[in-house]
Amino acid sequence: MAISQSTFEARSSFGFEEQLATSSHLEDYLGRSPSGAPTGTTMLCGAQEASIAPDSTLWPLGEHTPGKHLVLRNYLNAWLPILGMTQSAEVKFVFVELEPDRAQYLERLVEAEKADLPGNCDALVVQGRFDATMTTLLDDIESKMKALAPCFLMVDPFGISGTPMTIIQRVLRHPKSEVYISFMYEAINRFNTTSEFAPHLDALFGCTDWRRGVEIVDAQQEKDFFYTLYRNQLKQAGARYVLHFELYQGGRLVYAIFFGTKHLLGCDRMKQAIWKVAPFGDYVFRGTRTAQLGLDLDAVDPAALANELAAAFKSAEWIRVEEANEFAQSDLTDYHSGHLKKALVHLETSKRIEIKAGSRKKVRTFPDGTRFRFK
Ligand SMILES: C[S@@+](CC[C@H](N)C(=O)[O-])C[C@H]1O[C@@H](n2cnc3c(N)ncnc32)[C@H](O)[C@@H]1O
Secondary structure (H helix, E strand, O other): OOOHHHOOOOOOOOOOOOOOEOHHHHHHHHOOOOOOOOEEEEEEEEEOOHHHOOOOOOOOOOOOHHHHHHHHHHHHHHHHHHHHOOOOOEEEEEEEEOOHHHHHHHHHHHHHHHOOOOOOEEEEEEEOOHHHHHHHHHHHHHHOOOOOOOEEEEEEEOOOOOOOHHHHHHHHOOOOEEEEEEEOHHHHHHHOOOHHHHHHHHHHHOOOOOHHHHOOOOHHHHHHHHHHHHHHHHHHHOOOEEEEEEEEEOOEEEEEEEEEEOOHHHHHHHHHHHHHHOOOOOOOEEOOOOOOOOOOHHHOOHHHHHHHHHHHOOOOOOEEHHHHHHHHHOOOOOOOHHHHHHHHHHHHHOOOEEEOOOOOOOOOOOOOOOEEEEO
């Protein structure tokens, strides 16, 4: 599914006047379908910081921006078929945009794409504020004791205001929701000593603990502090697995994308989506636990994941291959389940593991049921 209509390119604006949807239409739009069939929702929202946002309707595509779009595209290509396994599932794309000129431009792009959408897909542009729109939607749903349809929420601000943790928390309270958030590190770093931004940072993090990060002198440690705090806040908000990757322009870190999900499979699929994009060409790509992921799947050193497995399963207990797979899928490693087999073969050929007799038929294979332990 192409979702590149959310990309603004440097073209001139169209001044047409269609009536755009408002947040009060949203609950009807996103509620369960009349048949009761599950509806998947992909919400793509933006929010901006006045001082660093462009004034024009459109702006040049940043060098680092395709990284965000490519990972998103890869992920949705995996996510939508999972959703589609329920044959009657509908998928609704909702774009929330504050600025009327941009919303109108986007509306026009979306309308043009709609003709090519499959019958079970629809798209809507809502002109409004991200936080107000989400609050209206969630209030409506919760007042009717309904659950939010399975939802992938992309939050893509220019800066640090308007994307409060309270909203993320309300979304993640629903059982099948995931978030993909641009964490504007450059802006956070620039504004965290300016007192007028303190309330925005309180809202972004959902706590006041970020203030301790401002005192840290070492740049790497300061960044680790802010990332860890945001990750922990997402986990506390209900994300069971949290990943992030960074987007650089030249040598400059612009922002990190944080992905939060409640589902192991979603975590694994997101890592696969990220790996498909690496190497990133002009922009560097760094993972959650590994300094730099810059190799394609075939070039991955199996020893790296093998060492992580050894560290994770140190005890002399027998390990089921399913447990190793769960580790590979989770946010405890940047590698994913597609890397696991080579890592296990590496451990076997280098005689670092022993296989439980009778738990599998053929050497150097690891079907479900295989058990092994570290020597
Ligand atoms: C970084 S851009 C989004 C880019 C787009 N998601 C993409 O991937 O190509 C941020 C957008 O959010 C819009 N915006 C700013 N504040 C907002 C708010 N409070 N609510 C909704 N949209 C907002 C801006 O006008 C701008 O169009």
